[in-house]
Amino acid sequence: xxxxxxxxxxxxxxLIAHRQALDVRAHNIANVSTEGYRRQEAILHALPxxxxxxxxxxxxxGQWGAGVWATSTRHSHESFLDLQARITDAAxxxxxxxxxxxxxxxxxxxxxxxxxxxAQLSRFWNAWEAVAARPEDIGARYVLREQAVSLTDxxxxxxxxxxxxxxxxxxxxxxxxAEVNRITAEVADLNRVVSVAVAENRTPNDDLDRRDMLLNxxxxxxxxxxxxxxxGGLIVYLDGRPLVQGSSSFELSFAATDDGVExxxxxxxxxxxxxxxxxxxxxxxxxxxxxxxxxxxxxxxSTLITEVNALHRAGFGxxxxxxxxxxxxxxxxxxxxxDPAIEADVRAIAASAAIDTPGDGxxxxxxxxLRATPTLAGRTLSDFAQALLGLVGSDVQSAERALSAYxxxxxxxxxxxxxxxxxxxxxxxxxxxxSQRAYEACARVIQAGDEMLRTVIxxxxxx
Amino acid sequence: MRISxxxxxxxxxYRINQASARLFRVQEQASTGLRFTSPSQDPxxxxxxASLRSSISEIERxxxxxxxxxxxxxxTEVSVAHIGDALREARSIALSGMNDGLDDTARKxxxxxxxxxxxEILRSGNAHDGARYLFAGYKLLSPPLATNxxxxxxxxxxxxxxxxxxxxxxxxxxxxxxxxxxxxxxxGAADPALEDAFTTxxxxxxxxxxGDHAAIDQAMRSLDAHFTRVTGIRGEIGARxxxxxxxxxxxxxxxxxxxxxxxxxxxxxxxxxxxxxKQEEVAYQVAVAASAMLGRASLLDxxx
Numbered sequence: 001x002x003x004x005x006x007x008x009x010x011x012x013x014x015l016i017a018h019r020q021a022l023d024v025r026a027h028n029i030a031n032v033s034t035e036g037y038r039r040q041e042a043i044l045h046a047l048p049x050x051x052x053x054x055x056x057x058x059x060x061x062g063q064w065g066a067g068v069w070a071t072s073t074r075h076s077h078e079s080f081l082d083l084q085a086r087i088t089d090a091a092x093x094x095x096x097x098x099x100x101x102x103x104x105x106x107x108x109x110x111x112x113x114x115x116x117x118x119a120q121l122s123r124f125w126n127a128w129e130a131v132a133a134r135p136e137d138i139g140a141r142y143v144l145r146e147q148a149v150s151l152t153d154x155x156x157x158x159x160x161x162x163x164x165x166x167x168x169x170x171x172x173x174x175x176x177x178a179e180v181n182r183i184t185a186e187v188a189d190l191n192r193v194v195s196v197a198v199a200e201n202r203t204p205n206d207d208l209d210r211r212d213m214l215l216n217x218x219x220x221x222x223x224x225x226x227x228x229x230x231x232g233g234l235i236v237y238l239d240g241r242p243l244v245q246g247s248s249s250f251e252l253s254f255a256a257t258d259d260g261v262e263x264x265x266x267x268x269x270x271x272x273x274x275x276x277x278x279x280x281x282x283x284x285x286x287x288x289x290x291x292x293x294x295x296x297x298x299x300x301x302s303t304l305i306t307e308v309n310a311l312h313r314a315g316f317g318x319x320x321x322x323x324x325x326x327x328x329x330x331x332x333x334x335x336x337x338x339d340p341a342i343e344a345d346v347r348a349i350a351a352s353a354a355i356d357t358p359g360d361g362x363x364x365x366x367x368x369x370l371r372a373t374p375t376l377a378g379r380t381l382s383d384f385a386q387a388l389l390g391l392v393g394s395d396v397q398s399a400e401r402a403l404s405a406y407x408x409x410x411x412x413x414x415x416x417x418x419x420x421x422x423x424x425x426x427x428x429x430x431x432x433x434x435s436q437r438a439y440e441a442c443a444r445v446i447q448a449g450d451e452m453l454r455t456v457i458x459x460x461x462x463x
Numbered sequence: 464m465r466i467s468x469x470x471x472x473x474x475x476x477y478r479i480n481q482a483s484a485r486l487f488r489v490q491e492q493a494s495t496g497l498r499f500t501s502p503s504q505d506p507x508x509x510x511x512x513a514s515l516r517s518s519i520s521e522i523e524r525x526x527x528x529x530x531x532x533x534x535x536x537x538x539t540e541v542s543v544a545h546i547g548d549a550l551r552e553a554r555s556i557a558l559s560g561m562n563d564g565l566d567d568t569a570r571k572x573x574x575x576x577x578x579x580x581x582x583e584i585l586r587s588g589n590a591h592d593g594a595r596y597l598f599a600g601y602k603l604l605s606p607p608l609a610t611n612x613x614x615x616x617x618x619x620x621x622x623x624x625x626x627x628x629x630x631x632x633x634x635x636x637x638x639x640x641x642x643x644x645x646x647x648x649x650x651g652a653a654d655p656a657l658e659d660a661f662t663t664x665x666x667x668x669x670x671x672x673x674g675d676h677a678a679i680d681q682a683m684r685s686l687d688a689h690f691t692r693v694t695g696i697r698g699e700i701g702a703r704x705x706x707x708x709x710x711x712x713x714x715x716x717x718x719x720x721x722x723x724x725x726x727x728x729x730x731x732x733x734x735x736x737x738x739x740x741k742q743e744e745v746a747y748q749v750a751v752a753a754s755a756m757l758g759r760a761s762l763l764d765x766x767x
Contacts, residue, residue: 032468039467106501110509113500113729114516122517126524133528133629136595136603357601360625371521372633382517390510393502400503411477415470422467429762 004456006066008449013067014442017044020070022435028423036213038074038421040205045069074205075421082212085413086219086226090276092406093220097172097281098289099399101165105293106392108161117154117300118385121371124151128368131351132361136318141346145338148326152336155301159333162294169286170256176279177254177263180221180243183214184236188249190214191234195247218243223276239272241265260287289395294333296388301333303376303384308367315350315363322355324348326367475754482747489740492731499729508728515725522718528629529711532639533704539597539641540700542590546646547693549587553580553664554686560671560679574672581664585610585618588643598643601625607643618661620649631710637703646696653692660689 021042031037049063110116127144134140190211197204215226215236224238233246243250243265250267261283263272274280305327312326325339326349341348352360376384492498502509559565560573589606590597599607599622607622624644628636644652647660658666663685670678 033472103503106503110502113495113497114512116513118513118517119520122520126520129524129630130527133531134594352601354601357623357625359595359599359601359603359627361627365628365630368630369633382514386510386513386517389502389513390506393504393506393509396501396503397506414473418467418470418473419465422465422469424465424467426762429766433766 004449004452006064007452008446010065010067011442011445011449013047013069014445015439017042017068017070018435018439018442020072022432022439024070024072025428025432025435029425029428032423032425036209036216037423038076038205038209039423040072040074042070042072045071071203072205073203074208076208076212081413081417082215083225085410085417086216088406088410088413089216089220090223090225090280092403092410093278094223094276094281094284095399095403095406097278098285099396099403101169101282101285102289102392102396102399104165105162105290106396108158108165109293109389109392116385116389117158118382118389120147120151120154121304121382121385123147125368125371128364131349132364132368135351135361135364136358138346141349141351144349145342145346148338148342152327152338155297155333155336158297159294162290162297163334165290166286169282169290170261173261173263173279173282173286174254174256176221176282177252180218180279181249181251183218183221184243184249184251187211187214187218187234187236187244188247191244192247195233219277221277222274222279238265239274241267241270241272293388293392296384296391297333299376300381300384300388301331301336304381305329305331305336307370307373307375307381311363311367311370312350314353316352316355316357317350318347318358319345320355321348322350324350326350471757475750475757479747479750479754482743482750486740486743486747489736489743492736493733493740496731496733497729498731512725512729515721515728519718519721519725522714522721525631526711526714526718529631529637529707529714532629532631532637532707533711535592535597535639536637536700536704536707538590538592540697540704542587542597543641543646543693543697543700545587546584547690547697549580549584550660550686550690550693553577553667554683554690556580557667557671557679557683557686560667560674561676565674570671570674574668577664577668577671581617581661581668584647584660584664588647596622598622598641598646600640600642601627608649614665616649616659616662617665618647618649618659620644620652624652631707631714635710637707637710639703641696641700646693648689648692654688657685657688663689 021044024040024042028039045068047066047069049065124147127140127147130140131137131144190207193207194204194211197207211234218224218226218236222238222243224236224243226234226236226244229235229246234244235242235246236244238252241250243252250265252272253264253266255262255264263274263279264270265272274283309325309327309329313323316322317324321341324341326342328335328337328339331337337343339348349364351362351364352358353362354360370380371382372380374380374383379387491500499505499508556573556576560570565573585608588598588608591606595603596606597603599605602621602623602625605621607620609619609621611617611619620643622642622644624642625640626638626642627640629639630636642652644650646653648654648657649659649661651657651659663682666678667682667686669675670682
């Protein structure tokens with residue numbers, strides 16, 4: 001049996017529901033530029049009719065509606081797009097780390113156009129050629145010594161800066177590990193909040209948005225993908241060990257050792273391998289890419305030392321001393337230096353092939369002609385240096401190409417996501433109008449109920 | 464497709480970024496004049512450019528060598544010409560010594576003139592360019608010719624006949640010196656059957672002093688042999704100078720070709736770059752203008 005109060009209650013339910021719907025719209029508009037926010041929508045449900053089915057009282061003449069109530073939901077793509085986005089984020093993270101590290105290597109190997117190791121080598125050979133042309137000329141020897149010093153300085157600088165890329169990577173990795181730990185702790189926290197809300201039959205929209213965003217960043221950092229376990233909880237695994245398991249998280253610890261970087265999971269204290277994401281990229285740059293350039297630089301330096309010294313030892317200086325090295329023996333890119341005797345006196349540079357022949361530059365000529373001698377795996381030192389430059393160039397190029405390909409596909413995925421989940425102000429405004437009108441109409445219903453009630457009270461009462 | 468506000472702004476920012484990245488790249492090309500400034504922009508081009516630059520710097524070094532060779536050979540030629548002239552003068556003195564009507568004083572004077580010529584040749588053989596003795600071989604820090612107190616021979620060669628080859632290309636070069644032993648047949652360096660020029664001159668001087676016609680005649684024949692050899696060496700120097708000039712123009716041509724190749728490899732085609740710059744600028748302006756129009760119209764404007 002429904003009465004006039006029922007009419008007023010129906011109106012009231014409408015007032016409440018439409019005001020709530022308006023709130024949801026307002027929330028959307030307020031978050032129009034919040035990153036990771038997914039638009040929400042109020043869903044209006046008709047309240048179950050009265051009386052409930054089964055109560056077969058014919059007098060009631062059927063079922064009467066009881067009004068409306070509102071719940072909110074969020075618009076999100078299926079997890080397929082989320083997965084795509086995270087896979088792309090992980091690859092993007094990896095390639096952006098690799099590309100930016102290789103860019104640094106490139107800048108080290110070619111500080112300015114035309115200023116690379118092969119140019120320095122070329123000047124070094126030219127200085128030997130000039131000594132060969134004027135072996136008695138002290139000035140030409142000074143020039144040679146200067147060129148040799150600038151070549152060794154160039155190698156030192158390159159080696160030092162390549163090493164510093166490695167230490168910089170360590171700092172970057174440890175910062176990112178800290179970020180991973182913050183994220184996993186927050187995700188575990190959100191998991192708890194979400195599971196409580198779900199148990200209470202509420203939809204924690206904003207917590208879910210926040211969690212999705214954190215999981216995207218986690219994928220970008222480590223390549224770790226979340227999945228839902230059988231009991232509905234959220235789990236994130238990295239290298240076979242959990243980072244997040246429902247409401248608990250496991251920290252990663254970071255230590256730089258002589259052999260490399262050690263990342264351990266405190267779930268079981270074991271070493272974790274990270275091959276993807278920004279951290280994976282940084283590890284790759286630190287442990288694979290940069291060391292290979294360092295190796296090549298060292299090969300170049302030690303071949304230069306061995307080849308020049310072998311010829312130089314056979315020659316005689318202006319001081320008639322023979323058997324001396326030009327470069328201090330046994331050096332690599334970091335340690336290549338002139339022999340102390342040469343550093344002390346340019347007369348010690350052995351240009352001639354015999355004693356007391358200051359005008360003979362034949363040994364200097366042999367050394368100058370090393371420029372055309374394939375001393376390094378069938379290549380000349382200059383060819384080797386040039387190939388090194390070409391190698392870093394094509395490495396950077398392919399890393400940048402991969403990065404921009406992933407960026408473009410991420411942009412596509414973002415568009416698809418936003419097409420579904422993004423807020424459109426026009427749309428919200430239209431809905432607001434709708435809610436506003438409905439609210440006004442509900443108010444009219446209450447007014448009508450009120451008037452009916454007054455009719456009852458005033459006309460049917462004792463006069 | 465449903466379009467949200469974030470899509471509009473993100474899309475606009477993305478497109479502006481793309482347009483400005485392209486604009487930046489072209490601006491860089493225009494302002495540096497280079498098609499690429501880092502190897503990653505064109506790895507194979509960078510390798511080619513580095514190799515061409517090495518070749519150019521190598522060629523420039525060889526060009527310096529041609530200058531050095533040219534200067535040395537010219538200086539050497541002057542001294543050799545001098546020696547040739549002196550030998551010819553000695554011969555004409557010898558000829559006048561064949562005259563029977565000469566008295567003792569005249570003969571002594573002729574002998575003395577020959578001694579002077581011998582000294583002159585000695586000085587020419589010890590010619591110096593400020594840094595090195597031209598005819599000393601590798602022992603170029605000290606004079607190659609010295610009078611021998613314990614004659615004969617009257618003059619000793621102290622040099623080592625070392626040949627200084629200046630490279631004018633990989634594996635090719637020009638010998639930039641002449642040694643005095645070869646020039647003056649010291650120690651029979653050029654012709655073991657013949658005595659050296661100083662011995663010839665000292666024999667001539669002695670023969671002139673005594674009026675020994677047979678000895679004068681003998682010395683004259685030797686002088687002729689010396690003169691022919693010196694003239695031959697002079698011709699050889701001329702040939703080497705020609706070779707240097709030829710090498711220089713070959714090197715200059717190669718260098719210019721390398722420079723052309725280098726600018727083709729790494730140089731930006733300015734006409735093309737500028738028209739590209741114009742294009743990219745317009746594209747950028749359009750992207751910016753399109754973004755400025757974003758959200759200008761909205762439902763907000765129509766509801767009161």
